[in-house]
Amino acid sequence: RMVAAVLAGLSLLSLLTCGYLAWGSRRGGGGEAPGNLLGEEPAAGAPRSQPHIIFILADDQGFRDVGYHGSEIRTPTLDKLAAEGVKLENYYVQPMCTPSRSQLITGKYQIHTGLQHSIIRPTQPNCLPLDNVTLPQKLKEVGYSTHMVGKWHLGFYRRECMPTQRGFDSFFGSLLGSGDYYTHFKCDSPGICGYDLYENDNAAWDHDNGIYSTQMYTQKVQQILASHNPRKPIFLYIAYQAVHSPLQAPGRYFEHYRSINNINRRRYAAMLACLDEAINNVTLALRKYGYYENSIIIYSSDNGGQPMAGGSNWPLRGSKGTYWEGGIRAVGFVHSPLLKNKGSVCKELVHITDWFPTLITLAEGQIDEDIQLDGYDVWETISEGRRSPRVDILHNIDPIYTKAKNGSWAAGYGIWNTAIQSAIRVNHWKLLTGNPGYSDWVPPQAFSNAGPNRWHNERVSWSAGKTVWLFNITADPYERVDLSARHPEVVKQLLRRLSQFNKTAVPVRYPPKDPRSNPKLNGGVWGPWFKEDEKKKKSHKSKGANKQKKSKNKKKAN
Numbered sequence: 001r002m003v004a005a006v007l008a009g010l011s012l013l014s015l016l017t018c019g020y021l022a023w024g025s026r027r028g029g030g031g032e033a034p035g036n037l038l039g040e041e042p043a044a045g046a047p048r049s050q051p052h053i054i055f056i057l058a059d060d061q062g063f064r065d066v067g068y069h070g071s072e073i074r075t076p077t078l079d080k081l082a083a084e085g086v087k088l089e090n091y092y093v094q095p096m097c098t099p100s101r102s103q104l105i106t107g108k109y110q111i112h113t114g115l116q117h118s119i120i121r122p123t124q125p126n127c128l129p130l131d132n133v134t135l136p137q138k139l140k141e142v143g144y145s146t147h148m149v150g151k152w153h154l155g156f157y158r159r160e161c162m163p164t165q166r167g168f169d170s171f172f173g174s175l176l177g178s179g180d181y182y183t184h185f186k187c188d189s190p191g192i193c194g195y196d197l198y199e200n201d202n203a204a205w206d207h208d209n210g211i212y213s214t215q216m217y218t219q220k221v222q223q224i225l226a227s228h229n230p231r232k233p234i235f236l237y238i239a240y241q242a243v244h245s246p247l248q249a250p251g252r253y254f255e256h257y258r259s260i261n262n263i264n265r266r267r268y269a270a271m272l273a274c275l276d277e278a279i280n281n282v283t284l285a286l287r288k289y290g291y292y293e294n295s296i297i298i299y300s301s302d303n304g305g306q307p308m309a310g311g312s313n314w315p316l317r318g319s320k321g322t323y324w325e326g327g328i329r330a331v332g333f334v335h336s337p338l339l340k341n342k343g344s345v346c347k348e349l350v351h352i353t354d355w356f357p358t359l360i361t362l363a364e365g366q367i368d369e370d371i372q373l374d375g376y377d378v379w380e381t382i383s384e385g386r387r388s389p390r391v392d393i394l395h396n397i398d399p400i401y402t403k404a405k406n407g408s409w410a411a412g413y414g415i416w417n418t419a420i421q422s423a424i425r426v427n428h429w430k431l432l433t434g435n436p437g438y439s440d441w442v443p444p445q446a447f448s449n450a451g452p453n454r455w456h457n458e459r460v461s462w463s464a465g466k467t468v469w470l471f472n473i474t475a476d477p478y479e480r481v482d483l484s485a486r487h488p489e490v491v492k493q494l495l496r497r498l499s500q501f502n503k504t505a506v507p508v509r510y511p512p513k514d515p516r517s518n519p520k521l522n523g524g525v526w527g528p529w530f531k532e533d534e535k536k537k538k539s540h541k542s543k544g545a546n547k548q549k550k551s552k553n554k555k556k557a558n
Contacts, residue, residue, distance in 0.1 A: 050142065050233040050363050051338060052295040054286065055355070056279060057104070057237070058331070059097065059151060059244040060320060062305020064312040064444075065272060066331050071312070072444070073269045074256060077280040078333075081297065085335030086382050087345045092393055092425070093303055093352045095320060095327035095437075097153050097177050099396070100302040100352055101239070105154070105166075106132045107356025107375035109394050111501065114509035117400050120155045122176050122188045123513035125530055127155020128166070133371060135356050136167030139235045142365040145169055147224050149217050150239030153177045157517065158530040164200050172199050172220045174213075174241065175526055181213045181241060181248040186526065194519025194526040203525040212250050213241045214271075218278040222285045230290035233363065238282065243271040245309045250274065262447040268310025296336040296362065298355065303327060307442045314443050317479045322437030323395050323423035325479055340383045348388035349425075354378045394501050395423035400508055404434045406465035413488075416495040418467035424498050428474040431484075431494040433467055441478070470494070 065071050067079040068087070094100040098119040099110050105128070110116035113129055120126050128134075136146040148163050150173040155161045163171035174196045179186035187193035197204045207216065221238055228234055249270035256273070260266040279299070286292040304327040305311020306320040318324025332350075353375030360367055361377045376389040398421045407419025412433065416422075421434035470484035470491050484491050516529045 049294065050144070051336070052230070052233060052286075052291045053139070053144075053235045053359055053363065054282070054295060054297045055104075055235075055237050055359075056282070056297065056299045057101075057150070057239040058275065058299070058301045059239070059241055060303065060306055060309070060311055061243055061272070061301035061331055062307075062311035062313045063316050063326060063329055063331060064314045065243075065268075065305055069331070072260075073272050075272065075276045077276045077283070078299065078331075081279070081283065081299065081335040082333040084342055085297075085333050086339060086341065088332040088334070088350050088382070089345055090347045091300070091330055091332040091350045092328050092395070093300065093330040093332075094396065095303050095322055097151075097244075097302055101152075101154055102128050103351075103353045103374075104355055105134045105136075107135070107353050107371075107373040108132065109353065109374045109396075109501075111394065111397055111505035112372065112374065114506045116396055116505070117398050117508050117510045119177060120153065121513065122186070122526060123192065123515075123517040124155075125157040125511050125514045125517070126509055127157060127161030129509070130160055133368075134167045135359065136235060136237070138167075138356075138360050138365050138367075139233075139363050140167055140169075142233075142363050144233045144235045144363060145228060146235045146237075147171075148237045148239070149173055149220050149224070150237075151177070151241050151244075152239070156526070156528055157514070159201070159528045162201055162528065168237070170200060170224070172204065172207075173217065173239065174198070178241070178244050178246070180246065182210050184208065184213070192518055194522070194524055196526045198527075203523075203527065212248070212274070214274050214278050215250075217241075218281050221282055225285045225289045225291060228289075230294075234291070235359075235363075240275060240278070242275045243268055243311070245306070247271065247310060260447070261449055262310070264308070264310035265312075265447040266310075293337050296334065296338060296359075298332075298334050300332045300352065301330040304329070307446065310447075312442065312444065312447070315441065315478050317439060317441050318436070319438050319440075319442070322439070323421070323432055324436060324439055325473070325477060326442075327437065328395055328423075329477075334382050338383070341385050344385060346382055346385070348378075348381045348386075349390045349393065350378050350381065350388060351375065351390060351393050354390065358382075392424065392426040392497070394498075395425060397422040397498065397502055397505060399505075400510065402435055404467045407434055407467040411465075411467055412495055413492050415492060416498055422498055424494055424501070425473065426494060426497060428472050429490060429494060430471045430473045430479075431491065431498070432469045433495075433498075435467075436469070 065073055067075040068082055094103060096119050098115060102113055102115050106113060113132060140146055146168050147170045148168045152163050152175050156175040176186050176196050179196045184195060184197040186196045195203055247264055247267035249267060253270035253273045257266050257269040260269060286295055304313045304320045313319060313326030316326035316329055318326035320327055356375045357367055357373055357377045358379050362379060378388055380386045381388045401421040403419040409417050411418040418433040423432045468484050469482050471479045519526050522529055
């Protein structure tokens with residue numbers, strides 16, 4: 001009770017002293033930050049020439065799963081790069097693969113691209129909407145060579161959705177969300193299986209040599225750097241498959257982790273060790289080929305870890321796929337000789353959408369006024385330690401996720417239907433409604449046994465019918481003390497903010513699966529199956545059929 005009282009006092013004090021409920025006139029989508037650098041001189045601390053941009057995205061890495069967060073897994077490369085750069089310790093992503101990747105590449109929240117529900121499935125005729133300008137497209141406009149290596153997971157049902165059609169000069173990697181690390185095969189369901197390794201727009205059968213994907217992708221990055229002229233700017237997006245399931249790793253990486261009894265945790269540790277070594281090799285290549293001194297290396301996980309697959313988010317609550325901090329608070333850092341405050345920690349609010357405007361500004365590009373972004377330019381925040389222009393994050397509004405049984409408009413004070421899954425952060429406050437997902441705290445000792453063990457997990461039994469939670473994340477980053485009953489006015493303010501965001505949302509894009517997506521119909525390969533010509537033929541046929549019907553109707557009428 002004393003802890004709850006103290007936290008409540010801190011929450012109320014922060015509200016009164018800083019005016020956290022006066023959000024003013026910011027638009028529903030996040031909008032442009034005050035003092036946006038459109039058309040202005042580069043900010044202090046910005047590099048004098050266009051920097052090389054290397055964005056490394058890990059897959060399913062848990063918040064605790066890095067050496068400098070106290071993990072038993074050794075990550076010397078990540079620890080060193082982060083220590084010499086700027087650690088992002090108030091950094092947020094989305095709880096799953098597709099949402100994080102779409103927001104990185106567009107600078108927009110899911111509600112503004114129609115991808116606010118789940119992920120893009122392999123058999124769905126769906127992809128990142130083609131009317132969205134992408135980060136590589138904007139960088140190409142100002143002379144960058146753009147290359148992607150790794151996992152795409154933004155849809156491929158038609159050729160126009162492919163990475164090479166969305167701004168990348170080259171692409172080498174996988175289109176789906178997961179697959180075998182050695183054979184690169186993926187089964188979406190029984191009998192629906194195919195090969196998933198691409199070079200540009202074609203299946204990369206020539207590269208099917210049984211090489212572990214983390215190592216294969218690193219070799220490709222080294223080849224790109226060796227063949228490119230370092231005097232010309234390059235954008236390199238490296239989206240590693242690791243440490244996403246299936247849990248596979250070369251045998252030698254298990255050497256230091258045989259003492260871990262939990263088989264999933266042991267495999268996960270080996271995968272992460274291999275990933276750490278790969279990033280070291282990328283860094284060495286940047287130095288060897290003359291890129292490093294004018295480079296910006298950004299490292300991020302795409303979402304929280306999955307405890308059942310070996311990942312740990314301790315001491316945060318929840319896991320991948322949830323809007324608890326364990327699902328959305330990520331490992332992230334920036335390493336660059338161009339940083340002003342090297343060796344520092346940034347505790348200002350940063351979100352994955354912020355990379356879009358930040359990197360375009362650093363690249364001396366222009367952000368069109370008609371692009372309604374949700375991200376902010378946070379370079380001065382990271383490099384110089386200034387205050388972040390961001391004061392809120394819409395974690396998401398998912399109108400078709402399983403509704404909370406006891407949610408209602410009444411529980412949302414007539415402002416919001418609390419049956420809907422949603423989450424929002426405004427300054428210190430975080431509000432969740434609906435069904436936020438798996439809510440346990442999973443401490444390290446949960447991985448002490450040979451199999452998954454939930455006996456060590458900490459759980460909270462909420463009162464029946466609960467569909468609203470409020471936390472002061474600054475005072476209580478582990479989400480242990482719900483303050484919704486103590487601060488109903490704060491709850492109302494955040495519900496109103498959710499309602500404002502929801503007015504700007506576009507319809508959800510989540511179509512049913514298309515049987516034409518079966519790789520058996522495409523040479524055994526996952527790839528584009530939707531043909532524009534077929535659509536036109538169908539439309540011509542339907543028009544012809546309509547004309548025939550009309551003529552028949554006329555005859556009948558006569």
